[in-house]
Amino acid sequence: MSLGHQLIKEQLFFRKELKERVFWFIKLRWIAIAGAALCSYALFFLEPGLPVFPMIILILGVAFYNILFLFTWLRLKSFPSERVRPFEIFAHIQIVFDLVAYLFFIFLTGGIQSPFLIFVIFHIILAGILLSPVSCFIISGLVVLIFAGLMALEHTTGLPRPPGFFQNTLLTGDLEFPGALFVFLILAAFILISAFLTTSIKLSLRVKGRELLKVSKALEISNAKLMTLYEMVKEMGSLYDLQKLMDTATRNSAVITGVKGCSIKLLDEKREKFSSSYGLSEDDIAKEAINSKKEGMAAVMCLPLKVKTLLLGDICFYSEAPLFFDAEDKVFFSLIADLTALGIETINRELNKSWFLAKAAHQLRSPMNAIHTMLDMLQKGFQGPVSEKQKETLNRCNTRIKLLGDMIHDLLKIGMRRTETNHSGVLPVDITLLLQKLTDLYSPRALEKNITLTLQTAADIPRIYADEQLLDDLFSNLISNALKYTPEKGEVRIAVSMEDHCRIKFQISDTGIGIPEEDLPNLFSEFFRSENARAFTENGTGLGLVIVKEALDILKGTMAIESTLGQGTCFTCRFPVGSASRQPPLCR
Amino acid sequence: MAATKTILIIDDDKDMVNTTRIILESRNYAVEAAYNGKDGYSMIEKHPPDLILLDVMMSTNTEGFDLAYKLKNSNQYRDIPIIMLTSFPREITLQGPEKFQHILGEDWPVSEFFEKPVDPDELLAVIQDLLVGKP
Structure with a gap:
């Protein structure tokens, strides 16, 4: 199968292109028909001796088959783009029909000496665009052969030619050997070079298009990855529970990167344990180690979780495919690791902040609570009877202490509220x-x-x-x-x-x-x-x-x-x- | 006459321990005291009390909770009622163990939870309720 064919078959983009071109060809033919009809009408008055009638028959014939093509197109239009074959056949049929009509046109306008002989270039270009390179060369060869045959027929049998109004300036006079051969070779070279150039340009464009598709696909994938990463960061930003944050990170990281599992270990007193994992078996989590053979893990990549110089732990990615991770991946995986580390550190800071305030509250309240309880104990006579006057003083102490407690509570509450971000x-x-x-x-x-x-x-x-x-x-x-x-x-x-x-x-x-x-x-x-x-x-x-x-x-x-x-x-x-x-x- | 009930106070605040002791002894409870979770646990091992009054934050933020979970997970001591007292603000204790990062547990490990200061009469009433029916 030719390269052109492969490209057409492989890329949906080009399939769509073929579908569109086939219709464009039909539209183009209407313009050609209109042009030819207009010229024939003008010639009817200018040179009454010319074969205008057969020309009109030809034009009507082309118009007729173009209508048929249009109906065929309308039926083919609903075919899915993946089905290339009907469009290919349709394109070939169109080219062949046009070739026949063109030859008839050449015959009517002066045979091998028709000035429209040069119009063959359009035919070759269209075949080059529409068909595979092989088909284009076959068509071009066919044209060359037909021209040779036409020359031979005209030379040997004296095929009748229309009047000389259309005499080609290039091929005037009798076609004699070797001059005629020379002219024919130039014509053949002209046709074949045109075919070659058209198909080469088309192929080069398609290769570029293919590269473009590859790049666009790669961009699409990385865009999807980044979007998922963005969603992950967004989700992490809304969490204030460390465990939930790490679980979100491992789950999303595995999904984004397409690996089987992901784990996080934090550097704390439980440093040997997985702080969070996704896609790993219960057995591995319990043993705190990956049984790579049993799990079918073939590649692992571990990256540090760090914020600037502060090391928090590590994040590991496990893949079933050997040599899954390459240098390019490392950049993306590092990005995930850095974002996760940042999320963990942010939560830790929040926790430390609120813990500090909670502990400050505790430390301030502890002595006060002790005083309060001691006063209560005295006042309620647990250590012997208390006089009314003493009771009153103790009551005052209690009130003031309680107020102090409320003050501490409210101040810490406001402090806490003003430092909280979530x-x-x-x-x-x-x-x-x-x-x-x-x-x-x-x-x-x-x-x-x-x-x-x-x-x-x-x-x-x-x-x-x-x-x-x-x-x-x-x-x-x-x-x-x-x-x-x-x-x-x-x-x-x-x-x-x-x-x-x-x-x-x-x-x-x-x-x-x-x-x-x-x-x-x-x-x-x-x-x-x-x-x-x-x-x-x-x-x-x-x-x-x-x-x-x-x-x-x-x-x-x-x-x-x-x-x-x-x-x-x-x-x-x-x-x-x-x-x-x-x-x-x-x-x- | 029923046997004297023993109450173990585990709190690092000596004033608090002494005051609570006076209050409890006034109702004829036998009171023992420990000033940290570790000593408290060895005292429980030596002589299991009928009830424990437990502070939350001692040498660590969650020492009280750690001990409470340890007791609840042991077949021997899980039935000892625990009254937890803390000086942490209500909003922290209200959120329960989730706020205490190191603790993983579904249920409260304690019978009652109070924010200090507790009214002596209320504390005595709760203790009495918890000890009802205990031999």
Whole structure:
């Protein structure tokens, strides 16, 4: 099979090209027919002696078979591009029909001396473009033979020639040997060189096209790899659990690179164990080593997981194909390793940061808790009776200590919140359930003050994707505030409902002391407390509403406050049911 | 009259241990104390208590949890009720063991979990509840 054929068969691109060219050929023929008809019409007036009638017959014949070709094309059009054969046959038929029509045309316009003899070049070029190189050369050879035959016939039998209007300037006079042979050889060379040039150019173009296809395919593959890598990094960015992050990395890395398995080992106290693995058998994971024979692993590549000079561990890729990894792959695999290392380090840093704050909270609270418990013990008479005056002092100590505890708690809470970067919830939060829990939690405090605490939840509250801790901070601070600033026998009402299907409306109203209007602008400033609040209770840090405001800002919510001094306050918070990507379509 | 119940306090805060001891002894419990998980475990091995009061963070961040899981995984000591007390903020302890990276476990290894400071009366009530029915 010729190279041209192979190329046509192999590449869908060229198959499509053949399909398109076959139709283009039919269209081109209409132009030729129109041109020939126009010329014949003009000649009818200019040279009445010319054989215009046979010419018209020829034109009608070509038009007729072109109509047939058009119908054939319409039928072939629905054939899948992979089926090349019918199009090849169709192209050959067209070329042969045109060759016959052309020869008839030559005969009518002066035989071997027709000035249209030179038009053979178009035929050869078209055959070169449309057919395989072999077919093109066969057609060209055939043309040369026909011309030789025509010359011989005209010379020996005196084939009748049309009138001399069309006398070819190249081939004037009688065709005598050896002059005629010389002319014929030039003609033959002209035809064959044209065929050669056309097929060579076409082949060279196809080779280039093939290379282009290869490059484009390679680009497509690396684009797909990079897209998957991007998705992996995106997924890793949304995680704040180290194990989940490593599992995502090993799973995606194996899928992207097409290897059988992937593992991560971290340099920690469990350094001998796989921290995460994908595609490895339970047995290997348990033994912490790969049984390459049993697993059919033929190649392995391990790369360090490091961020700058900090070595975190290693990531290994296992392939069933021997010599799977080459130098080029190393660049891409290193990219995966670096991105994974960066993800691990980011989570580690976050963990260290939040652990530091958690430990700081613990260390600050420990001595305070001990003092608190000792005071409690004294006050409750565990070490003997306490006088009323002593009890009162101990009570004061307890209150102040508790305030100090609250202050530490709130400060650390704000510190923690401001250092956290990831607030997106991964699990849906049931607000109704959360509020029920908080109401239960605060019920004893309400009972102490004889306050009626009620919770009213609408039935259509959806679960929302948000950081549950943020919602907890928001609700618990507002509930605790309401209970704190409501006198005994008062009322605190909590209500949650949906607003336009996109937002949740949380409302907490109390029959408390109220907020002076002039204090409203300062309400969310750190350590601010209204005069009346200070007078009512010293038990307040001035940080609760700061926490509320910051939580609400992260939740992208809004707040409205209505308050009447001495009658009560109503806080109304509105926040979307999910982060931007998890919003219902209508709410985006 | 029922035998005196023994309560083991494991906490690195000596003031806390002493205070809790006074509170518990006022209700006639026999109190033993250890100041770290390791000593606590050897005391349990020598003389298994009826109940353990366990702190979370001692020499390591999760020493209390480590010991609690160790006890829950042993056939011998898994039935000893454990009350865990911690000074970690509520939001950390509320999230449970997941927050404590080194611990892998499905269930809470403890019977009760309290954020310090605990009201003495509440603590005594919970202890009494947990010891009900214990011989």
